[in-house]
Amino acid sequence: MKENIHLKKRSSEIFDLIKNTPYYFAPLGIISGLGLEEKELKNKPFIGVLNTWNELNPGHKHLNNLATAVKEGIIEAGGLPFEFCTVAPCDGWANGNVGMRYILPQREIIADSIEAMVEAHRLDALVTLSSCDKINPAVLMAAVRLNIPTICVPGGPNLFEIQFSPNYKGIDNKLYDDFFEKTKCVSGATYGACEFMGTANTIQCLMEVMGMTLPNASTIPAMTRMKYVIAKNSGRQIMSLLEEDITASKILTKKSLENAVIADVALGGSTNSALHLPAIANEMGIEFDLEIFNKFSKEIPMIVNVSPSGRYGTSDLYKAGGIPAVLSRIQDYLHLDCLTVTGKPLKKNIRRIKVL
Template sequence: MNSEKITKGIAAAPQRALLHALGLTEEEINKPLIGIVSSYNEIVPGHMNLDKIVAAVKQGVAMAGGTPIVFPAIAVCDGIAMGHQGMKYSLVTRELIADSTEAMAIAHAFDALVMIPNCDKNVPGLLMAAARVNIPTIFVSGGPMLAGTVNGKKISYSTVSEAVSRYGAGEIDAATLCDYENKACPTCGSCSGMFTANSMNCLTEVLGMGLKGNGTIPAVYSERIRLAKQAGMKIMELVEKDIRPRDILTEGAFYNALTIDMALGCSTNSMLHLPAIAHECGIELNLDKANEISAKTPTLCHLAPVGDHFIEELNEAGGVYAVINEINKLGLLHTGLLTCTGKTVAENISGCRIKDTNIIKTIEEPYSKTGGIAVLKGNIAPDGCVVKRSAVAEEMLCHKGTARVFDCEEDALTAINSGSIMSGDVVVIRYEGPKGGPGMREMLNPTSAIMGRGLGSTVALITDGRFSGATRGAAIGHVSPEAADGGNIALIENGDIIEINIPECTIQVLLSEEELDKRRRKWQPRQPRITTGYLKRYAKSVSSGCKGAVLN
């Protein structure tokens, strides 16, 4: 066992002395040492219940003959960080989580890991760490929040974001806004729609790193505690069989994840995280394949913010396994792959049927014959950009409009809220990429403002930042190359005409190459707006190429 370097032999006596100082008995020291990576904290609603998950995992590990030892991982609440400087720190925590977990796992010679994440960057960060460390690992998330209810209608966090703009436009009064505020997030858990956290927890199931229900069993259900105990017991089986993350995280597993991503209508942030996780496995995930996969994969779910259904309903309708089994009828999946259950994908999904076709559609009658995400290319984004096409109104799938250009989120938000953005405009927000922001902020506030003012079917938004999983409308993000690297998005001027064609996967500013070259010669690099601390070092690492390939 890996832990024998600190538990066996005369030379390990000093290490054993420190293990005894932890209160560990000789019997515990001689069992496999299982690291329990706890993302518990008291500031993130999705993580406030993880102490209970940790306790249940510890019980499961102990029951199956291991010694559970807890250490922490950080997590940022994207919703609380939204709309201020804190959002610049959100995406970069993914690398901090991966780096620190790798350091803890290797420094303390654990035999296996149970990862307990729940939110947006915490899940992919721990998946990246699992791939790097490559000792037997299983995931069990904290689970999704239940939806809120106002006047008999289910609502979520994104409802409140849009309500702020509706209040500013005079569409609702202060009492109604207060009602949304108090009832949108009624329990602990990751926000209740198919936002980034729940997208990544569901995709963890698809990748084979989490047990059935990992992405969908609500945080407040006792079933979630039972799942945690099962994960604790299952890790001992993975140790015995020496099944490691890179045995599971194969190229086929990532293409399965991309396929089910399309079927579920996951967050566009999955297009950032899946390549980063694959990169840690030595696999270069070619996102040019995304449109090819989307063309073959129907959208089976319309979960919030796209529709009026929530993760709790997906769970009752059969969960992720039911979606996988339905898509498998098309022959698009690699079902012979090993998973953390010790069984193959095919064995896992056998008998998993759709229980409610109002929540999970069949392949014969899908919401859409194509997938929920599209990668667009053109002279604005030669290396690509991403849109959640399932969240775009039919009339906005093809759009030509006048550019309204802003060099930061705040300026754009001011313009939208003041009423100066008109029907037909294309809002361009740039210098918000990994390097230029720095930190690649989410643009939920501007898109919510557009939707709240009733412009969702007439105004598009393009950015080299990214979008929250809670975003809906013609929001096109992750534009690459970013403005700070001299990408063509930096060359767009107010009044330019932009043409978006989502069915054809194209995005263009209607300028000649000669005009773009003329503007490029005049372009001057801008300094990142954060000049001290970790973000300054992070921006430099992106500039040097250390992390930019993974992020962009």
Template sequence: MYLRSDLVKSGIERAPHRALFKALGLTDEELSRPLIGIANSWNEVIPGHKHLREIAEAVKAGVRLAGGTPLEFNTIGICDGIAMGHEGMKYSLPSRELIADSIEIMAKAYQFDGLVMISSCDKIIPGMLMAMARLNIPSIFISGGPMLAGRYRGRDIDLHDVFEAVGAYNAGKISLDELKAIEEAACPGVGSCAGMFTANTMNVLTEAIGISLPGNGTAPAVSAERIRIAKKTGMMIVELVKRGIRPRDIMNREAFLDAIAVDMALGGSTNTILHLMAIAHEAGVNLTLDDFDEISEKTPTLAKLSPAGPYHVQDLHEAGGVLAIMKELSKRNLIHRDRITVSLKTVGELIESATVFRRDVIRPIEEPWLSRGGIMILKGSLAPKGAVIKISALSEDLYFFEGVARVFNSEEEAVKAIMNGKIEKGDAVIIRYEGPKGGPGMREMLTATAVLAGMGLDRDVALITDGRFSGATRGLCIGHVSPEAAEGGPIAVVEDGDRIRIDLRSKRIDLLVEQEIIEERLKKWSLPRKDLKGYLLRYSKQVTSAYTGAIFIS
């Protein structure tokens, strides 16, 4: 069996290398086996990652059981919830590129025969999958699993309830004691936040693509099943090495299209558009906003998980998980059944034994929540290159909106105005210079959207940004407006008092200003100066707008 790691451990000339490996305590027997790199994003500052040492130990046990030698290393990781609403969020999306680069560096330096990627949360997962596709050596992903929902006064709650409770408190709807009680109850333990937010959407999509084992997307973080999946993951990576099965054998265009279909059926996070496009780019697969729009049009929404509904990922797991969703979608030929997965079974073989156990959570495809998918791509004079809205968390009576622009050049300015009661019904809140280049870093606007919802304005106010939204966002919230303000897109020249029209039935978002006036404004426009240093300065110079996936193009 050919081993890449022989480059660093075999032959007379590699005696110094072996001496260094032996300084780690490795034996000749261990060095003769496939060397499996374990890329672990464990740290003590992300609830979804605090238990990943235990996951890694289970993976390593599986590697050893199958005859491999595991060698663990770490990556950075940011909790979007803790980074939310301040300067730290500018670093979240940019961390995706650093994570991909750091794994590439380690894999090339040590010539690992295979890789296991361990993560749970937002940008870390796609960063790892980007590295997986870029390197194209046998690889498999496992997450730490979803957090259980919290309980408050007889109902399940999660992190988005805390964000909205802040708005409710400011509106005088709940007391400080109630806010504190919700804060204490919402996040009961480790795992990625319990709703169908970005982290859990990405975990689910790793299973849909086929680069993680069945159950990975939904088995709770605290379950013994999660540990068993970790052990099987360790065993399977050795088998993938032996058979020479690589990521691009699995991560083909059909796999990405299936992932989009699952995303739409679950009403997942809009952030997945950025991430799937970036991962596909690394895999050499062309994926555009039009692909998302086309698939969303024909994919019914089968589940309403938080924030769109009362259910959480633990309910989806109990209902049959990702494979049950895919089986329903396959009834309309929305899933490519012949694709291979890291389980060494085809998608068709995997979904054959899948069963829907809870029809309240996963509806029959003949009786969906919506006849179309949960994400919609909009275009128009305000977003010529596209914009994104999560319509699964929006009632149909809000599909048309026309209002007056209230323009802010940062999230902080907008949140301050909302909290001070300066936003009224019928306002279209524009938050610009928050895109990938302009932020820089394309911050999530969960604080702004949650405060609006908590104050009871989410049905009467639109929020439009070249930044992005958390998967926990609900309401008339449109993000990823492209071209972004920093690239001279029309959003850069919207003025207070302009009228904005959103028509979801025609999939348009328009600035109701004559095109000649827009062009005249753009001629006078110049990019506001920001005092950038360090990584954000380098990032802003390399990153592209959201419609490309906010990737680096050299």
């Protein structure tokens, strides 16, 4: 058994703080009820795997399999993974009904629940899996609060099988019944986030820009083998972050937040980033003036031809080189010294990128 007792920077408290007391056997006995051996519990770091899977949200339906891949990577690298879940409603279900009143509040609920689970169980590091609108910023907010080694695994976009029409013919379901029926079958054809550059894909992309994902993780389509490779590699890499003591606060900084705004402008990203980036900044204790969007909008062109501002989908952006390709085109504006979850600065992650 590979021992990494020196990496149990928080989880060792579960046993050490009550050593030589009558309470010592309580946590040991309870946790052993999970089917784990005492040696594992005492010698391996506890790695949380936040899985926002559910059967209501198509953007999250595939995350169970990704979570399995993450755990495999953690185990291979000598960690002990513990998977847990939180709420993750779908904005699409709530559109046009009272359900929408519950959507934005979920951001804080999710962040609170992640914080509570990780702190209560003294987890040493965290890997998050998320796809959709309010869930993505919530995991970043939680990462800032917890300030432990954290890697985000974005669920990725679904496949783009329909393009927006400027006159939206057929959506009245009256004059174009056949067209409307076909449209329903391809407008959300697979698991994954809604494929245009809406809030979900925008924040997934900005997770990568800020250094919280492995390179290219945000735009790899949900239903591809590479998504599982990224998930497993993320599980392995979290152990490296723990070894090197690279916590979230060393990655999520004022500079990386500015990089997110710069990239958002270049992507033609969702205006909801102006709602979520300030919330993340607030957790960081950083003042965030919305004027920063105006500032960079005057300096930086939109260079990504992705719907709804362009004709292609987010999966097409991946084929063209993904976020590293975008960043390589705007690198003169970026803070390239920002640390990322690769353990390297942003500059090294994009230096050999080719734009297709």
